[in-house]
Amino acid sequence: MSQTIDTPPAGEQPATTDATGSATAPYDVVIVGAGVTGMYQLLLLRRRGLRVRVVEGGGDVGGTWYWNRYPGARLDSESFTYQYAFDEELLAEWDWAEMFAGQPELLRYFNRVADKHDLRRDIQFGFTVQRLVFDEERNLWEVHERGGEILHATYVIAATGVLSALNFPDIPGLETFEGEWHHTGAWPHEEVALEGKKVVVIGTGATGIQVISEVGKVAEHLTVFQRTPNWAIPLRNRPLSAQEMAEIRADYPALFPRLQRTFSGFMHEADPTTSTSVPREERLAHYEDLYQRPGFAKWQGVYHDVATDETANREYGEFLAGKIRDRVDDPEVAAQLIPTDHLFGTKRVPCETNYFETYNRPNVELVSLKTSPILEYTPRGVRTPDGEIEADVIIIATGFEAFTGALNRIEIRGVDGLLLREKWEYGPLTYMGVQVADFPNFFIMGGPHGKGGHGNSPRCSEKVVEWMADFAAWLVEHDVRRVEADPRAEKEWSEWVYEIASHSLMATANTYVYGDNIPGRPRAYLAYSGSLPDFVQKLHDSRDAGWSGFVLTR
Known part of the structure; x- marks a missing residue:
């Protein structure tokens, strides 16, 4: 098949027949x-x-x-x-x-x-x-x-x-809201003004965690509605220098075949060591080292049995829970942000930048959907059993x-x-x-x-x-x-x-x-x-x- 065949122009393309009378297609x-x-x-x-x-x-x-x-x-x-x-x-x-x-x-x-x-x-x-x-x-x-x-x-x-x-929560009345609302998966091309606004964000999955960290910096008041907390880990993003790019580029011939051999195409691979085969102090030191590394090293690079053994998983989860407690000033808020209904890695693990610190801001409030569900959207915001929360902008970060x-x-x-x-x-x-x-x-x-x-x-x-x-x-x-x-x-x-x-x-x-x-x-x-x-x-x-x-x- 060496000959290149020009594609027909766009528009309705009725099927045709070949010399034998069999049906063919333009594409x-x-x-x-x-x-x-x-x-x-x-x-x-x-x-x-x-x-x-x-x-x-x-x-x-x-x-x-x-x-x-x-x-x-x-x-x-x-x-x-x-x-x-x-x-x-x-x-x-x-x-x-x-x-x-x-x-x-x-x-x-x-x-x-x-x-x-x-x-x-x-x-x-x-x-x-x-x-x-x-x-x-x-x-x-x-x-x-x-x-x-x-x-x-x-x-x-x-x-x-x-x-x-896109997945939308089953909440009535969105058409009555007189402010501005957007789903994160269909964000407008033009800039959405959030500075000095009252903002409601629904959802704390991977997308919600990213958007909450940014909106908290500029909103007059941010109300976050959380159904389920997630085991989020630090992204540790940074600029790449020209020297680093040159070194990365030199490694491309080996990098891409190496990625193709990993479990899911990521740079990081599970440590073949069984966690229980090393002393607890050594395990915790290893977890601390991983925690300081960028990206999914803290998920894909842990001891292999963290993904398969509940006991090993719970120990690593307690290590991460301790990090959340260290980063969130209010112990009650920290407790709300620590998952209790699922083990680490059994859901997609989001990466974050100062997400947990966002809840230390005086303009940010965390609301549990389990204890205070959104009953309906109203012209001025959302209504819960505790009353109405006013919003200029509602951000729906409920995924797909x-x-x-x-x-x-x-x-x-x-x-x-x-x-x-x-x-x-x-x-x-x-x-x-x-x-x-x-x-x-x-x-x-x-x-x-x-x-x-x-x-x-x-x-x-x-x-x-x-x-x-x-x-x-x-x-x-x-x-x-x-x-x-x-x-x-x-x-x-x-x-x-x-x-x-x-x-x-x-x-x-x-x-x-x-x-x-x-x-x-x-x-x-x-x-x-x-x-x-x-x-x-x-x-x-x-x-x-x-x-x-x-x-x-x-």
Whole structure:
């Protein structure tokens, strides 16, 4: 497949027929989403000569970093690990300003990638997918835009992201609020004035922790509503000097293969030492050393049994609880900020900068949603059992419907009109996280039960996207009109994913990887608890065995 085929212009593209009268499509592939994964998938498919189109609901590239512009939005993976590894020229020229890049720098980076590789010519922005319908007679997908436009493609690849479907708390009356309100996951492009304002923030997850630290500095009064405290750890961000960047750049040839061998694409790996094999004083000294290091060293770099043994975990949790008590002046507030309902690492661990110190400010108040729930929004703010709290601005930092949310909110119909969200009513079923039985020619990058976006996103998606590009090119070259997950392979994979997850400490917590943050949703494991190298190997094993687990129709 060496010939490059120009993609047709945007607009409604009716399916056509070839010389034999068989149905064809103007696009080999339509990719849904122009974030980190979708951009790389586009480039690889284009290089392999496929006719490809990306549709994106936003106004530009960047995905997460296009939408999440709230104050404090920042990486908790080291910047230089969170970039594309394929472009040596860009690696040589791009200097990261900080150890952990903020949203503006990240968006500039992804715009630079799009400019350098002329990606926008194959991306249709402002295209919000409302329906995906599989035409069984012609083996084509109809891609329906909310405004009525329709594209046709032989294959569809969903690169919709793990955290992109906004979750709103079930609180009535938001439409009555006369002030300004924003969800952190859809922050406006223009600056939101918070200085001297009365601000309410709902949520203290990873996003809430970032935004609270910034808003507390400038608001006249900040009221934080917390449902569940989190085991947050210091980020310890700092600028990167020219000398440091030169040293980091010199290590790139070894860095990226090394990251590919880690459990989730991060720099830090678990200490192979069992915590109980060293004296307590030595353990505490080790925890103190980790605590002073940047980023996820305090999560990914602890003794390996902290993630598997409850006793070891509780000792480390008590060490971190002591740090919270040291940093928060009011003992009662400190107690509210120490988790008691879940073990360390059983939920995503947020990184923070002076988060706990924010509660030492006289203008900041912490309110527990368990003892003082928000009953309703009012024209002037929010009402709780204790009365009304006035607000000029309400910030909703309640996260996302993770892994399946973006797909479930699209009407995706496969064989016999089967609706994907109905098939997944009691939990997702997939084969290797990339395909679903009864949904032919439909692939998922970074969805449930796969490693594609679960961890350090570019590192976890890189090899999966490359595998997908090879598979798609092979399918087109061999005139495979229909490819679908074997139901038996899907059943075995899904049962295996659920089984290994049930034995981890994570199964003891209420967390978004089980869908527990969505009221009324059946509890089902949504992520993938295996390692990145093992997952990539399983993809390669399928390829080497002639795409085992997939049913191919030529």
